[in-house]
Amino acid sequence: MASANPRTAAIRRVATGTGATLALTAAAVGAAAPAHADAHYTVQRGDTVSHIAARAGVSVASIAAANALANPSYIRIGQVLTIPGHTVAAPVPSAPAPAPAATGSYTVARGDTLSAIATRFRTSVAALAAANRIANVSFIRVGQVLTIPGAAAPVAAPAPAPAAPAPAAAPATTTTSYTVASGDTLSAIAARYRTTVAALQQANNLRNASYLQIGQVLAVPVTATATPLVGSTFAGRTYPAPVVAAANANRATLLAIGVPTKEQMRALVTTTARAMGVDPSLALAVAYQESGFDHSQVSPANAIGTMQVIPSSGQWASDLVGRQLNLLDPRDNVTAGVAILRSLLRTSPDLSTAIAGYYQGATSVRQHGMYADTRQYVANVRALMPRFV
Numbered sequence: 577m578a579s580a581n582p583r584t585a586a587i588r589r590v591a592t593g594t595g596a597t598l599a600l601t602a603a604a605v606g607a608a609a610p611a612h613a614d615a616h617y618t619v620q621r622g623d624t625v626s627h628i629a630a631r632a633g634v635s636v637a638s639i640a641a642a643n644a645l646a647n648p649s650y651i652r653i654g655q656v657l658t659i660p661g662h663t664v665a666a667p668v669p670s671a672p673a674p675a676p677a678a679t680g681s682y683t684v685a686r687g688d689t690l691s692a693i694a695t696r697f698r699t700s701v702a703a704l705a706a707a708n709r710i711a712n713v714s715f716i717r718v719g720q721v722l723t724i725p726g727a728a729a730p731v732a733a734p735a736p737a738p739a740a741p742a743p744a745a746a747p748a749t750t751t752t753s754y755t756v757a758s759g760d761t762l763s764a765i766a767a768r769y770r771t772t773v774a775a776l777q778q779a780n781n782l783r784n785a786s787y788l789q790i791g792q793v794l795a796v797p798v799t800a801t802a803t804p805l806v807g808s809t810f811a812g813r814t815y816p817a818p819v820v821a822a823a824n825a826n827r828a829t830l831l832a833i834g835v836p837t838k839e840q841m842r843a844l845v846t847t848t849a850r851a852m853g854v855d856p857s858l859a860l861a862v863a864y865q866e867s868g869f870d871h872s873q874v875s876p877a878n879a880i881g882t883m884q885v886i887p888s889s890g891q892w893a894s895d896l897v898g899r900q901l902n903l904l905d906p907r908d909n910v911t912a913g914v915a916i917l918r919s920l921l922r923t924s925p926d927l928s929t930a931i932a933g934y935y936q937g938a939t940s941v942r943q944h945g946m947y948a949d950t951r952q953y954v955a956n957v958r959a960l961m962p963r964f965v
Contacts, residue, residue: 619655632659680724714763750817756792815876827874835871842869848910861960883913
């Protein structure tokens with residue numbers, strides 16, 4: 577993995593400027609559309625793709641597939657998106673409509689979300705949003721009184737059966753950090769880390785969920801899961817919980833937005849290395865050794881993507897190339913890895929030391945020499961290089 581520091585250093589940051597943060601708002605859909613037909617939404621400023629997916633009852637991945645979006649983060653205002661399988665109300669019949677169902681009310685409690693309330697009262701997020709004129713379905717406040725359409729009687733509190741488990745039985749949580757990038761919203765960050773807007777607000781003492789500053793560092797509560805995407809150990813080392821939590825969040829994001837094929841990543845490594853003046857056979861051997869050209873890979877040390885670059889090394893690479901790199905982006909990830917290789921080749925006495933610096937960290941190699949696993953890594957990369965000539 578690309579590292580600017582010794583491999584034993586705790587990395588407590590995640591890659592910035594990541595995720596499927598979108599600025600869009602749904603356009604009105606005609607009431608006469610057939611049930612379960614595809615609907616269309618026009619991208620505008622002020623909403624996110626997760627909101628659109630929630631309103632339509634579909635996933636971000638299905639929207640991306642229906643619109644051939646290689647990266648859901650890159651859409652433009654005014655773009656018309658197809659929403660697959662969206663249920664649209666049938667035309668209003670000419671006969672008199674039946675009397676509307678009675679409505680009830682519910683007072684929002686701490687930790688509530690609109691989707692959870694909708695499930696509890698057997699209604700939909702869209703119906704709740706319409707009944708209460710809620711523009712942002714991710715933002716409700718404690719003490720807010722909601723109208724519940726179709727409720728048989730006013731509801732003052734949740735029924736005892738679906739009550740949340742006692743605190744002692746709640747899953748363990750850890751806290752990681754996230755640096756706000758351009759285009760981020762609190763709801764998108766919450767979705768990325770599988771938490772809630774309310775939890776983020778509470779952890780960071782945020783009164784206004786709509787106001788974030790670029791560069792602001794947020795504390796992100798992360799709930800431990802029984803089957804994490806990324807484990808906690810690698811090569812006999814166990815990594816701190818915040819690092820592993822960040823690694824799981826980054827891998828979840830990569831899987832959600834989709835990644836290029838291995839063949840596409842191999843071609844990208846080749847062209848990037850040539851453009852940056854690095855031997856393509858070296859860059860390809862390192863990429864193959866690190867990830868097998870699989871851009872969805874994230875290690876327990878939070879080494880990300882094809883070139884397996886940790887966030888601190890990604891910042892170093894950003895300084896080397898003169899622009900901020902997003903390690904989740906395939907092109908930026910390869911650029912970071914190749915830039916680090918180029919710098920190591922210029923400052924190392926020989927090729928083996930440069931390769932060792934990529935894996936172990938140049939400073940660590942100078943101070944301690946190559947560890948046993950580093951020597952094996954160097955041997956593997958040098959053995960792979962002739963395959964890519």
